[in-house]
Amino acid sequence: MSLINTEVKPFNATAYHNGDFLDVTDASLKGQWSIFFFYPADFTFVCPTELGDLADRYDEFKKLGVEIYSVSTDTHFTHKAWHDSSETIGKLQYPMIADPTHTVSRNFEVLIEEDGVAERGTFVVDPDGKIQIVELNAGNIGRNAEELLRKVKAAQYVRANPNEVCPAKWEEGEETLSPSLDLVGKI
Numbered sequence: 344m345s346l347i348n349t350e351v352k353p354f355n356a357t358a359y360h361n362g363d364f365l366d367v368t369d370a371s372l373k374g375q376w377s378i379f380f381f382y383p384a385d386f387t388f389v390c391p392t393e394l395g396d397l398a399d400r401y402d403e404f405k406k407l408g409v410e411i412y413s414v415s416t417d418t419h420f421t422h423k424a425w426h427d428s429s430e431t432i433g434k435l436q437y438p439m440i441a442d443p444t445h446t447v448s449r450n451f452e453v454l455i456e457e458d459g460v461a462e463r464g465t466f467v468v469d470p471d472g473k474i475q476i477v478e479l480n481a482g483n484i485g486r487n488a489e490e491l492l493r494k495v496k497a498a499q500y501v502r503a504n505p506n507e508v509c510p511a512k513w514e515e516g517e518e519t520l521s522p523s524l525d526l527v528g529k530i
Contacts, residue, residue, distance in 0.1 A: 360439065392485055500519070
């Protein structure tokens with residue numbers, strides 16, 4: 344079953360954020376757009392390149408009212424140690440959720456049970472707590488924050504304009520489509 348349009352399942356986790364530990368729950372998501380950015384593990388290779396890419400675009404996401412939550416099955420103490428020791432991870436301003444119990448990873452169906460780590464899963468959650476975008480990558484394929492930003496803008500646009508859809512490669516300000524019987528077969 345697809346997770347699209349399903350509500351985020353209940354969870355309670357600890358995150359490392361701006362020098363502090365904080366609690367994050369499913370209730371924390373209500374009223375804002377959120378991105379859950381799962382990755383296999385701290386102190387690895389592809390993961391810091393992805394998290395750094397998101398950090399470079401974080402201000403753009405914040406302007407759209409989006410909070411980013413990176414998530415791995417490491418502890419919040421490990422997140423702090425990685426943040427303190429890596430120049431790339433040290434620039435992160437978004438919360439790093441710890442999921443050592445695997446609850447959050449299981450809720451989003453990205454846990455690799457035999458390894459105890461998460462797949463590279465990206466989930467965009469709307470202000471109602473419902474998942475609008477799901478993306479899964481193999482462990483050796485990194486993601487692109489610019490494309491994620493484009494997808495978030497499209498999700499926000501169609502939420503605000505429910506009678507329109509965004510075609511392939513749609514960018515903010517470009518034409519959308521209004522599905523109708525008259526449009527069938529004309530694209």
